[in-house]
Amino acid sequence: MAYSCTLLLVCLILKVNQISIVAAAAAQGTERNPCGMDDWMEMKDRIYDLISSFPDAHRWPARLLQAGFHDCFVSGCDGSIAFELDRQENIRIDITVHFLKMVIDSTCVSLADALKLGMELSMELTGGPPLLCPLGTSDTTRAGPKGELPHETQNSTVIMNLFRRKGFTDEETLAGNYAGHSIGRFGAGAFAFTPTEDVYDNTFAKYCMNGNKSETQFHALPSDMKLAKDDANGIVAEFGRNMAKLDAAYASFMTKLCAM
């Protein structure tokens, strides 16, 4: 119910804003193609203004980050997620993709670029390392291959290999996972990964290393617990001790991700 209310509110707000974009473009009599830095910056501001006005504004940085990850990791950052929304791993990502599609409507900005701008914004709003994604990507017209994204029930070897095949080092992969899950929720939004769900930090890495869920108020996926337990090189433990290490590896992960 809360979910459909949010979507309805998104639609109403966007409808109003969409009309003003079209009116502004018509008044200027301009062709807004090809897209340039001004358009992208304007779009980023616009996404920020809109999500800030939603009653569940604090949930949007996590939604934007997860949507960007799911778009880029499958077949590169190409907007293919718009054709993959019926897949189990994307069941709760449709709200984010529909939102971005409505915001970019009648502008020159591609969905792929809007998703990248969303990731940049997410990092800024949650205190993550600065991120600048390459922009100017066109959208694909078809879905990417199935089975490219990791699943929370897979074992550590399968998950690490998935990321290695895409060019990520083990340090980057673990940073992506423990930093990415230091914000946000799972299970239809019922469970926050950490009590500080809106802020990026290394508490999730610490929690998963300690391994005793009953001691702290946090919720990890099976894959979060397995990756920490099977980390023979002590990378996750180091992230828990040293925030600067996590910052550097997370910046490297995100930079690679949004250039895929």
Ligand code: HEM
């Ligand atoms: C081992 C790899 C990963 C697995 C198996 C995994 C799986 C999942 C699952 C199952 C959820 C809960 C979805 C739901 O119930 O709505 C989730 C949430 C999330 N994931 Fe991951 N994930 C992985 C890596 C990443 C990475 C690399 C990032 C980004 C850097 C990321 C960002 C997020 C975020 C932000 C959420 C919360 C979304 C929200 O609050 O709406 N994940 N992930």
